[in-house]
Amino acid sequence: MIDPYTTVRAFLAADTSLVDLTGSRIYAARDVPPPGYNPNDGQAITFRVRGGTRDYDDAILIPSMQFKCYGNTEITAYQCYRALVDALHNGHNVTINHAEEETFGQSLEEPDTEWNFVLCFFTIMLRAS
Numbered sequence: 001m002i003d004p005y006t007t008v009r010a011f012l013a014a015d016t017s018l019v020d021l022t023g024s025r026i027y028a029a030r031d032v033p034p035p036g037y038n039p040n041d042g043q044a045i046t047f048r049v050r051g052g053t054r055d056y057d058d059a060i061l062i063p064s065m066q067f068k069c070y071g072n073t074e075i076t077a078y079q080c081y082r083a084l085v086d087a088l089h090n091g092h093n094v095t096i097n098h099a100e101e102e103t104f105g106q107s108l109e110e111p112d113t114e115w116n117f118v119l120c121f122f123t124i125m126l127r128a129s
Contacts, residue, residue: 002061002126004049005029007095015087021080039072039115043080061126069118074107081105081118088122097125
């Protein structure tokens with residue numbers, strides 16, 4: 001079976017504009033950044049699968065994925081979101097057939113930490129390599 005976390009993270013980590021903003025702070029299979037993260041250290045992205053489908057022989061997986069783009073202000077969180085969209089929307093490579101944003105990003109704040117983030121969702125068509 002296709003591993004959506006490894007596949008999508010590798011795709012995002014190969015985008016230099018996105019990595020310029022986040023460094024290595026692209027966290028797969030997470031709702032929030034790991035302990036020790038501080039928005040003042042720079043922008044970060046978390047993502048996880050929230051549902052989806054697959055074809056009958058598991059050659060194609062089509063997950064719906066939730067992404068959260070963090071920043072130390074609403075503006076920097078939104079900049080991170082825009083970089084994610086630029087990297088992923090209509091993106092493709094050997095293992096990603098197509099990626100499409102499902103909804104425009106919504107600026108929100110984590111209730112416990114008051115961290116700014118932008119929430120968005122993508123449908124990504126993945127194929128076995």
